Amino acid sequence: MNAIERSSQITERLVAIYPDRRPLLVFESPYQLVIAVILSAQTTDAQVNVVTPGLFARFPTPGALAGAPQREIEKIVHSTGFYRTKARNIIAAAKAIHERFGDGVPELMEDLTSIPGVGRKSANVVRGVVYGLPSIVVDTHLSRVTNRLGLVSESNPAKIEQLLRKVVPEDVQTDFSMGINLHGRYCCSARKPDCQGCVLRDLCPFDPT
Numbered sequence: 001m002n003a004i005e006r007s008s009q010i011t012e013r014l015v016a017i018y019p020d021r022r023p024l025l026v027f028e029s030p031y032q033l034v035i036a037v038i039l040s041a042q043t044t045d046a047q048v049n050v051v052t053p054g055l056f057a058r059f060p061t062p063g064a065l066a067g068a069p070q071r072e073i074e075k076i077v078h079s080t081g082f083y084r085t086k087a088r089n090i091i092a093a094a095k096a097i098h099e100r101f102g103d104g105v106p107e108l109m110e111d112l113t114s115i116p117g118v119g120r121k122s123a124n125v126v127r128g129v130v131y132g133l134p135s136i137v138v139d140t141h142l143s144r145v146t147n148r149l150g151l152v153s154e155s156n157p158a159k160i161e162q163l164l165r166k167v168v169p170e171d172v173q174t175d176f177s178m179g180i181n182l183h184g185r186y187c188c189s190a191r192k193p194d195c196q197g198c199v200l201r202d203l204c205p206f207d208p209t
């Protein structure tokens with residue numbers, strides 16, 4: 001079985017066991033998704049979901065958030081960690097969305113990554129979720145699981161994305177990415193992967209012993 005066939009098999013099985021692959025972040029618009037994704041750096045989606053309802057109730061539009069006082073935003077996002085940088089980034093991101101993109105969230109990778117706080121990972125989340133474009137979101141889970149599966153042997157996120165785009169068929173890239181992410185959370189954990197109970201066991205060369 002070549003790498004393309006393996007990645008297709010992997011995707012099929014993950015889609016079957018994780019039928020709901022929507023992001024765990026709660027959002028009601030593309031703008032809210034961008035802000036939530038920026039806040040999700042170095043913390044859990046659950047923690048972001050604690051602060052975003054209050055944030056978006058107080059600043060419901062990009063224009064409103066763009067003009068928000070930094071100190072007030074720092075207080076609201078404090079529990080997500082790195083609160084000064086995140087407050088600065090989400091204000092600047094809202095400003096960019098408001099002023100450069102007319103309150104809309106752009107689709108092109110280069111436009112998305114020009115928004116403060118939005119890197120390739122975040123841009124891929126937005127492109128996949130909002131626009132249904134093929135996306136490979138290289139986070140800590142995807143990096144770990146795809147290395148264990150032997151689909152890549154690489155730690156650089158940009159290179160992992162590049163390599164996976166070659167072996168995962170385009171029409172299933174988003175399903176693959178979201179499925180692998182969930183598998184990393186619920187089965188193939190960093191410390192104690194549940195290889196005995198894993199549906200990918202026969203496709204995985206990783207030795208847990």
Ligand code: SF4
Pocket residue numbers: 145148149187188189193194195196198199200201204205206208
């Ligand atoms: S077999 Fe083990 S290492 Fe491989 S994907 Fe499954 S849980 Fe992860």
